[in-house]
Amino acid sequence: xxxxxxxxxxxxxxxxxxxxxxxxxxxxxPLFPCTDGWTTCExxxxxxxxxxxxxxxxxxxxxxMRFSFWDFDALPGASPFxxxxxxxxxxxxxxxxxxxxTEAPEPVRSRDAIPEIPADGFxxxxxxxxxxxxxxxxxxxxxxxxxxxxxxADRSAGLDTPxxxxxxxxxxxxxxxSMDDLRQARENAAPQEPVPPVxxxxxxxxxxxxxxPDPVTxxxxxxxxxPPEPPPMAEPVxxxxxxxxxxxxxxxxxGVDNRKCLDGRLAGASKxxxxxxxxxxxxxxxxxxxxxxxxxxxxxxxxxxxxxSDPNMCLAYSISLHKRGVSKATQVIRWADFALENKSAWxxxxxxxxxxxxxxxxxxxxxxxxxxxxxxxxxxxxEKNEAKATTYRSMAKQASRAWLDYAKASGRDTKKPLxxxxxxxxxxxxxxx
Amino acid sequence: xxxxxxLAMMMGCGPKVATDGxxxxxxxxxxxxxxxxxxxxxxxxxxxxKRVNAATGHWEGSVLYMEDGxxxxxxxxxxxxxxxxxxxxxxxxxxYDIKKxxxxxxxxxxxxxxxxxxxxxxxxxxxxxxxxxxxxxGAAN
Numbered sequence: 001x002x003x004x005x006x007x008x009x010x011x012x013x014x015x016x017x018x019x020x021x022x023x024x025x026x027x028x029x030p031l032f033p034c035t036d037g038w039t040t041c042e043x044x045x046x047x048x049x050x051x052x053x054x055x056x057x058x059x060x061x062x063x064x065m066r067f068s069f070w071d072f073d074a075l076p077g078a079s080p081f082x083x084x085x086x087x088x089x090x091x092x093x094x095x096x097x098x099x100x101x102t103e104a105p106e107p108v109r110s111r112d113a114i115p116e117i118p119a120d121g122f123x124x125x126x127x128x129x130x131x132x133x134x135x136x137x138x139x140x141x142x143x144x145x146x147x148x149x150x151x152x153a154d155r156s157a158g159l160d161t162p163x164x165x166x167x168x169x170x171x172x173x174x175x176x177x178s179m180d181d182l183r184q185a186r187e188n189a190a191p192q193e194p195v196p197p198v199x200x201x202x203x204x205x206x207x208x209x210x211x212x213p214d215p216v217t218x219x220x221x222x223x224x225x226x227p228p229e230p231p232p233m234a235e236p237v238x239x240x241x242x243x244x245x246x247x248x249x250x251x252x253x254x255g256v257d258n259r260k261c262l263d264g265r266l267a268g269a270s271k272x273x274x275x276x277x278x279x280x281x282x283x284x285x286x287x288x289x290x291x292x293x294x295x296x297x298x299x300x301x302x303x304x305x306x307x308x309s310d311p312n313m314c315l316a317y318s319i320s321l322h323k324r325g326v327s328k329a330t331q332v333i334r335w336a337d338f339a340l341e342n343k344s345a346w347x348x349x350x351x352x353x354x355x356x357x358x359x360x361x362x363x364x365x366x367x368x369x370x371x372x373x374x375x376x377x378x379x380x381x382x383e384k385n386e387a388k389a390t391t392y393r394s395m396a397k398q399a400s401r402a403w404l405d406y407a408k409a410s411g412r413d414t415k416k417p418l419x420x421x422x423x424x425x426x427x428x429x430x431x432x433x
Numbered sequence: 434x435x436x437x438x439x440l441a442m443m444m445g446c447g448p449k450v451a452t453d454g455x456x457x458x459x460x461x462x463x464x465x466x467x468x469x470x471x472x473x474x475x476x477x478x479x480x481x482x483k484r485v486n487a488a489t490g491h492w493e494g495s496v497l498y499m500e501d502g503x504x505x506x507x508x509x510x511x512x513x514x515x516x517x518x519x520x521x522x523x524x525x526x527x528x529y530d531i532k533k534x535x536x537x538x539x540x541x542x543x544x545x546x547x548x549x550x551x552x553x554x555x556x557x558x559x560x561x562x563x564x565x566x567x568x569x570x571g572a573a574n
Contacts, residue, residue, distance in 0.1 A: 246559050277560035284557065312555040319552045350555075357552050367545070371520040374471040378487045393520070419523050419545055426475055426482060426518040428526065 028052065033063035035080050043076040044178040053077075074182035237261045242277055249281045252288030259285065275306045296320060303335070311346065314339035315354055318361050326372050329365035333399075336361045352410045359403035363420050366396040370424065396424035404431055454495035454507035457529070458537035461490045461517055469542060472519035476505065477526075491537075509533045521545055 029050045034041035040049045052060040053075055055068035066078045239245060239261035248254045254262075259282060266278040279302045286295040299317045308314060318335040321328040336358045346354050370392035377385035404417035414433060421431035461472035468490020473482040480500040485492045497505040507513065511531045518524035522542035529538065 242559075273560070273562075280557060280560045284559065287557075310557075312557055316554050316557060319554050322552070353553070354555065361552070367521065371471070374520045378470045396520075422524040423518055423520070423522060423545060426473060426524060427477060427516055428524075429477065 028062045030062060030064040033077060035077060046076050046179075048076045074179055074186075076179070078179075078182055239265060242281055245281055246284070249285035250288060252285055252290070254281070254285040272306060276302075279306055292320075303338075308338050309342055311339040311342040311354065314342070315358060318358070322361055322365060326368040329368045332365040333362050336365075352412070356403075356406060356410060356412055359399070359406050360416070363396065363399040363403040363417070366392065366399040367420060367424060370396040393424060397421070397430065400424045401431060408433070455509055455531050455533065455536055456493060456495045457507050457513075457531060458491055458493045459485075459515065459517065460537070460539035461485050461492070461519065462539050462541050463522070464541055464543065466541075469519045469522065472517060472522070472542070475516045475518070477514055477516060478505075507531050507536070517542065 029052070031050055032039055033048055033050060040047065042048070046053075048063050050063060053063045053065075054060055055071065055073045055075060057068075057070060057073075059068065059070050061068055061075060063075075064077050065075050066080075067074055237257040237260075239258050245254060245258060245262070248258070262278050262282055266275050266282075269275045269278065279298065283295060283298045283302060286298055296317075299313065299320070303313060303317060314335045318332050318339060321332045321335065340355065340358050343351065343355050343358070370389065373385065373389040373392045377389045400417060400420035400423075404414060404421045406412075407414045407417045418431055418433065422428055425431060459474055461469050461474070463469055468485070468488070470485070470487035470490060472485045472490060474485065474492045475482040476497050476499075478499050479497055481498075483492050483494065495507050499505060505513070509531055512528055513531065514526060514528050516524060516526050517540045519542055522544055525540055525542060527540060529536075
């Protein structure tokens with residue numbers, strides 16, 4: 001008796017243990033069987049839902065299967081391009097949009113339509129490897145006229161550009177073939193003739209107009225998302241008016257842009273007179289700014305490359321070089337000599353004063369060179385250093401003597417020229433008053 | 434006789450007594466008392482300049498050779514004139530009375546005060562075109 005109870009219990013529980021769980025049947029009940037992604041739809045009057053559908057033989061099939069497993073019969077989900085089902089319920093005051101015409105509208109490609117396939121099949125995209133002859137040709141079983149076949153434009157005709165997109169006036173509707181149509185088409189299909197690939201334009205669904213956004217909210221959001229406004233574009237600098245820039249140059253307010261512009265003009269000017277004018281503006285600006293290095297650079301460029309006939313510029317540059325020490329002493333003498341060549345440009349007291357200064361500059365520069373040469377000779381007593389010391393001493397003598405002579409002739413103070421002359425010559429006899 | 438000859442020979446082999454002149458030693462220094470290594474000493478009638486010792490700044494001599502080939506031998510109670518100069522220093526002309534001995538002295542030179550900031554920089558004018566003069570000129574009729 002006890003054994004019978006145990007056996008009955010085992011039999012009762014084993015069936016439950018061997019039974020599968022709900023997960024094992026999940027594939028049989030798809031949540032979204034409809035081709036348009038919905039859970040329930042109507043195809044040819046038949047409601048398609050996650051529940052099982054039956055084929056012609058009455059065999060249950062998952063509702064998302066396109067063909068029957070047993071006899072390859074078309075099921076409601078055969079067409080993957082079925083549109084939304086018509087709503088046949090009560091619309092109330094609302095009404096459906098109609099096509100407006102009796103004729104069937106031309107299929108219209110949407111922006112992201114499937115590319116047209118050439119009429120000659122998949123030659124362009126076929127697998128390069130040849131297919132074996134005994135390979136099963138599934139396409140041969142497909143019906144020829146089952147679908148309104150659209151063939152794309154003949155690409156061999158040289159059409160390179162894609163057809164222009166046309167905005168549809170009315171969204172065409174696509175009616176999927178019914179089950180009977182599919183069956184009829186399969187039965188009438190010619191087995192030898194391959195079916196060209198089907199290019200079916202999906203049913204474009206007009207997008208509903210977006211709701212009117214709140215302007216305040218939209219503006220606020222847009223302003224928050226927009227990047228900061230870029231800085232305004234710099235206006236091109238016009239430096240053609242030199243007279244106008246002279247005022248700024250005197251104050252040192254020419255600015256980087258104007259200086260660059262003037263530099264560009266100077267580089268491109270063909271006339272030396274134009275270069276001279278531009279260079280003078282730049283020099284004046286550098287002087288007013290107190291940029292000594294820039295002033296020296298501009299002066300050197302002007303005197304070396306543009307013009308050295310202005311004794312004022314030569315004198316100013318010579319004074320500047322003199323302040324830089326003995327290393328520039330030869331250049332001081334050089335530019336002082338250039339200034340003396342054009343001393344006739346001065347007149348009156350300016351002439352006397354400037355010429356006196358030029359002689360003084362030459363004398364001091366030569367004296368510096370002499371001192372340096374003497375120190376080198378004392379450190380390293382050789383003929384070369386001695387010759388240099390002798391040469392620079394002679395130069396200092398001559399320059400100081402010229403300074404002294406001009407001081408006497410112009411009636412200016414002769415004390416310093418005399419000291420310099422006696423120092424260089426070593427004797428008062430060479431430097432008579 | 435032999436003794437006399439020996440004595441004469443011994444006297445001849447002895448050191449020569451300097452009879453050219455009284456030695457004179459001049460130290461050339463700057464205002465800080467440091468020797469000026471580049472200084473020179475010269476007599477006004479002399480052609481050459483004599484450089485001082487670069488280490489000590491002194492010059493020493495007892496005779497000078499003039500431009501005309503004559504010699505000036507330093508003798509006591511003689512007054513000589515010397516020009517002491519150096520690059521960058523004011524030249525000094527000194528007169529010295531030579532004594533019998535210990536004739537050495539120093540000369541301090543002053544630096545030349547030639548400041549660079551004495552110069553007045555000229556004003557650089559802008560390059561303006563000058564108007565053509567309408568007065569006179571032209572070819573002579």
